[in-house]
Amino acid sequence: MRKGWVYLLAVLAATAGAQSYPARSVSLVVPFTAGGPTDVLGRTLAAAMGKSFGQTIIVENRTGAGGTIGTAYVARAAPDGYTFLLQHTGMATAPALYRKLSYDPLKDFEYVGQVVDVPMTLVARKDFPPKTPEALLDYLTAQKENINLANSGPGAVSHLCAMLLQQALGVQMTTISYQGTAPALAALMGGHVDVLCDQTTQTIPHIKSQRIKLYASATRKRIAALPDTPTLDELGLKGFEVMVWHGVYAPKGTPKEALGKFGAALRAALKDPMVKTRLKELGVQWVPEAMQTPAGLRDWLAAEIARWTPIIKKAGVYAE
Numbered sequence: 001m002r003k004g005w006v007y008l009l010a011v012l013a014a015t016a017g018a019q020s021y022p023a024r025s026v027s028l029v030v031p032f033t034a035g036g037p038t039d040v041l042g043r044t045l046a047a048a049m050g051k052s053f054g055q056t057i058i059v060e061n062r063t064g065a066g067g068t069i070g071t072a073y074v075a076r077a078a079p080d081g082y083t084f085l086l087q088h089t090g091m092a093t094a095p096a097l098y099r100k101l102s103y104d105p106l107k108d109f110e111y112v113g114q115v116v117d118v119p120m121t122l123v124a125r126k127d128f129p130p131k132t133p134e135a136l137l138d139y140l141t142a143q144k145e146n147i148n149l150a151n152s153g154p155g156a157v158s159h160l161c162a163m164l165l166q167q168a169l170g171v172q173m174t175t176i177s178y179q180g181t182a183p184a185l186a187a188l189m190g191g192h193v194d195v196l197c198d199q200t201t202q203t204i205p206h207i208k209s210q211r212i213k214l215y216a217s218a219t220r221k222r223i224a225a226l227p228d229t230p231t232l233d234e235l236g237l238k239g240f241e242v243m244v245w246h247g248v249y250a251p252k253g254t255p256k257e258a259l260g261k262f263g264a265a266l267r268a269a270l271k272d273p274m275v276k277t278r279l280k281e282l283g284v285q286w287v288p289e290a291m292q293t294p295a296g297l298r299d300w301l302a303a304e305i306a307r308w309t310p311i312i313k314k315a316g317v318y319a320e
């Protein structure tokens, strides 16, 4: 009898050891606060991916330093297929923005695929004085450092958009940094800061409920979900555009099987009609399927690093 038990346990142990991937829940690190644009995108995808992935995907918020803390965490995590990262354009801007960056986006990661694009909007506290979008830019230029401009930390896309806005206007406003859009938006709604440039996934619901004021979109063409809103380009800032792209990464050395299965679940989630309906209402735009692949993401990232580095160097902005 005792021998039988020993045999059974040995068989169970061997089966567990040989159990195919994924054998337990997987963590998807979001390097910004819960309730922000990157987090909402991560949670929407994680819930949909769970259907085909066979295990729960847990979103883990590791915040700070404009997303670089969470990104560095994933670069150093065990490459066992149980840690992934959802990061945005900040993956391409951090190498130029940070004097010291503990990871190399092109060397320290495996690539799963690109996700979606999210446009940016320029919003302000409800009682911000300019009455029309046309009056906004003159007001910002005249008030300069009296304007409190919020962002989610150096390296965040809100920071990037704010940096380009100040550069285009030729003025320096007062920067107030948060660890994500959720606290930055709360400060805007509370009237503690004046202006914020951030993704539509978070601004559209608050614009609709009239808790913040929408002035412009930071896209070349008007945003489909906000057809009556002028672009900054139309208001006079020619060529102004900050479109936020997203990618999913894993630590360097993550097994191919894990990358393949996680990637397949990601692409399935991007086809999920519920995901599409929910995100499209929030202004989200789909990228071609060829970009939703490891090579699509890696090539895009390399091109984006090459695009942003001279722009950031010219702006002379650095983070420690």
Ligand code: ASP
Pocket (backbone or CB within 6 Å): 032, 033, 036, 037, 038, 039, 090, 151, 152, 155, 156, 157, 158, 159, 179, 180, 181, 182, 198, 199
């Ligand atoms: N929207 C933020 C940024 O500016 C990040 C976030 O909270 O998702 O990068």
